[in-house]
Amino acid sequence: MNAPVKSFAAVSVAVLPPVARLNLRIAPADLDTASATFGLPLPGKIGQGQAKGDRAAWCLGPDEWLLHAPEVEQAAIVADFAAVRALTPHSLTVISDREFTIAITGPSAQELLSVACPLDLLRMAPGTAKRTLFDSAQVVLIRDSDDAFRIEVWRSFFPHVSELLDIALREFACGL
């Protein structure tokens, strides 16, 4: 009874495998150095994202960026940034283990998110990311395409967010 529904035709929810996540704080004037170090042009406007190969970056604040890369490259990225620290002051924090990423995909993905996300998702363009709330939990919401979202949620908030999504999925599956 009440077996958990993780996916049906309209929308599916899945926890993605681990990825290297880094939080970069740097003066916008030094963005070129950071871009060269990370290997892709970091976006300059809040919300915008940029991806190249398997690395990606999103601008979350006036001087804050979220970086994604394969797990095996994490140590190399940290070392690369450490090498430029003397001339380009910045803060690079590894937050890989702080968060889980939940993928929400399917034609009803946007509707499912609207269960607990207060943003006007219609105005959110594919390729952008925003720090926002999911119910009362702070998350980073990434929109990969019209039908594909990712939620980065702190692991302590994960049970709450996951439970809400499960309930919403069951309701959607019942046609409520």
Next chain:
Amino acid sequence: MLLIHCPYCVDTLPELEFAYAGEAHIARPANPMSQSDEEWRDFLFIRSNPRGLHAERWRHIHGCGRFFNALRDTVSDKFSVTYKAGRPRPDLEKAVQVPK
């Protein structure tokens, strides 16, 4: 729900992402030792509490994290304008209505 325009994100976002942070444009005296007890009390605790337009600090805490200032009508709750921290209070005659 109120929609608030963040001058750093340049986007109008739900009130839930923001936190109120008291009256704006209250400068800490450069030399607190020069203040009398009454002046110091006024700096710490006495606020204008107007009925009508109020300049106040807000923080986009669940977004870009920045503090900014806003002019809000305390009667209607309507935000007239928001502006970056450090900028002077806008001239009300020139204050632009924030688009929805």
